[in-house]
Amino acid sequence: MTDTGTDPVTGTDPVTGTDPATDADPATDAAPRPLTVGGYAALAKDRLPAATWHYFQGGAGTESTVRANRAAYRQVRLRPRVLADVSRCDLSTTVLGDPIGAPLGVAPMAYHQLACADGEVATVRAAGGSGLRVPTIVSIFASRTFEDLAAEATGPLWLQLYWLHRRDVLRTVVRRAEAAGFRALVLTVDTPRLGRRLREVRHGFHLPPGIAARNLDGEVTGFLHDRQDGSSALARHADAFIDPSLSWSDLDWLREQTRLPLVLKGVLTAEDAARAAGLGIDGIVVSNHGGRQLDGSVATLDALPEVVAAVGGRCPVFLDGGIRHGTDVLKALALGARAVFVGRPVLWGLAADGEAGAREVLTLLRDELEDAMALAGRPSLAALGPELLARGPAAAAPNESYEDPDLRKGP
Numbered sequence: 305m306t307d308t309g310t311d312p313v314t315g316t317d318p319v320t321g322t323d324p325a326t327d328a329d330p331a332t333d334a335a336p337r338p339l340t341v342g343g344y345a346a347l348a349k350d351r352l353p354a355a356t357w358h359y360f361q362g363g364a365g366t367e368s369t370v371r372a373n374r375a376a377y378r379q380v381r382l383r384p385r386v387l388a389d390v391s392r393c394d395l396s397t398t399v400l401g402d403p404i405g406a407p408l409g410v411a412p413m414a415y416h417q418l419a420c421a422d423g424e425v426a427t428v429r430a431a432g433g434s435g436l437r438v439p440t441i442v443s444i445f446a447s448r449t450f451e452d453l454a455a456e457a458t459g460p461l462w463l464q465l466y467w468l469h470r471r472d473v474l475r476t477v478v479r480r481a482e483a484a485g486f487r488a489l490v491l492t493v494d495t496p497r498l499g500r501r502l503r504e505v506r507h508g509f510h511l512p513p514g515i516a517a518r519n520l521d522g523e524v525t526g527f528l529h530d531r532q533d534g535s536s537a538l539a540r541h542a543d544a545f546i547d548p549s550l551s552w553s554d555l556d557w558l559r560e561q562t563r564l565p566l567v568l569k570g571v572l573t574a575e576d577a578a579r580a581a582g583l584g585i586d587g588i589v590v591s592n593h594g595g596r597q598l599d600g601s602v603a604t605l606d607a608l609p610e611v612v613a614a615v616g617g618r619c620p621v622f623l624d625g626g627i628r629h630g631t632d633v634l635k636a637l638a639l640g641a642r643a644v645f646v647g648r649p650v651l652w653g654l655a656a657d658g659e660a661g662a663r664e665v666l667t668l669l670r671d672e673l674e675d676a677m678a679l680a681g682r683p684s685l686a687a688l689g690p691e692l693l694a695r696g697p698a699a700a701a702p703n704e705s706y707e708d709p710d711l712r713k714g715p
């Protein structure tokens with residue numbers, strides 16, 4: 305390549321691939337604050353050990369679903385209305401009865417201490433921050449205790465569960481979370497076993513000393529910390545602890561343990577959504593686990609309309625997977641999501657700058673959503689509907705400098 309100038313479209317230096325949005329300032333050697341969520345990915349990649357980065361980024365198999373989640377947003381264009389008085393845009397809403405500052409939240413992810421020392425405490429502080437006050441779904445594999453998180457959170461906390469063989473342990477964590485003030489349970493139903501995550505296998509992924517599933521002490525065996533070349537300690541662990549026999553009839557047992565609302569995470573079809581709604585489930589998260597489970601499964605934005613139609617307003621429908629821009633949030637809301645949850649970008653923010661980084665990532669998405677609502681002539685969430693969207697050929701390649709470089713490369 306002979307052209308060494310900055311690409312006028314992507315803003316990326318075509319030779320070095322550096323991005324002015326994230327590149328170090330030679331005068332101060334301090335990186336300017338990223339202007340997009342993708343900018344935090346670049347910072348996180350620089351800061352994290354390779355094995356951790358690949359655990360965060362990786363999907364199952366060929367990662368086709370990871371890519372599909374992003375591509376789906378590019379296939380949907382916006383139909384802005386004009387002369388709509390957008391002098392004030394209102395992003396506030398409620399989820400499961402609780403008021404929140406914006407229709408987004410943090411998806412459950414294991415072991416935030418892999419990203420920063422404060423772990424999930426940093427995350428819940430960020431999510432509760434001014435102007436946000438958004439929910440955090442805390443993984444049952446969190447690296448900080450529920451009680452520590454409840455002491456710091458100002459936004460709602462929901463507890464994500466896997467269906468453990470040890471039902472007594474499940475009962476104990478549910479009781480503890482309830483006592484600590486958690487507001488809902490989220491049962492993940494797309495993980496009867498772990499997807500084949502090749503990056504984890506290749507890196508022999510295992511937990512470093514000092515990081516553990518703090519709410520399952522005594523239950524989690526040491527092999528989470530044991531390196532074994534050619535296999536992932538997390539996959540070995542999940543296969544030992546997660547009960548793959550989970551079926552619809554087991555939901556009654558969970559209902560009997562708690563008065564908290566019960567949300568199912570990992571639904572992708574009208575059939576399952578209709579059945580869940582018929583059973584009186586309190587919410588559904590349309591999710592493919594960020595492409596980490598069944599490789600080749602449908603993109604979440606594409607699955608959303610059939611789930612929303614099947615539920616028919618009987619419970620709120622949420623979505624996660626591939627949310628990287630405010631316009632992505634807008635598109636999901638227009639297709640009927642009550643709110644969206646954000647996964648990897650929060651870990652990028654934590655890795656880049658702890659609580660401040662996570663807060664900046666969430667604030668960026670909130671601010672970009674507000675911009676998009678104003679420019680689309682839709683100042684209130686109630687005004688969002690499918691007429692905002694047009695389907696067409698995929699948009700031209702995005703500004704790749706703001707996309708996660710690793711996902712661009714593929715596995």
Ligand SMILES: Cc1cc2nc3c(=O)[nH]c(=O)nc-3n(C[C@H](O)[C@H](O)[C@H](O)COP(=O)(O)O)c2cc1C
Nearest residue numbers: 360411412413414443492593594625626646647648
């Ligand atoms: C590092 C990592 C750990 C995760 N851990 C969990 C988990 O413990 N429980 C769960 O239900 N989902 C887990 N997920 C899936 C997320 O909740 C979410 O579905 C997904 O990350 C959303 O896609 P996104 O990362 O593209 O935003 C994890 C995802 C990542 C990236």
Ligand SMILES: CC(C)CC(=O)C(=O)O
Nearest residue numbers: 414445498538542593596
């Ligand atoms: C500990 C794992 C089971 C967490 C998870 O769901 C994931 O890594 O996607």
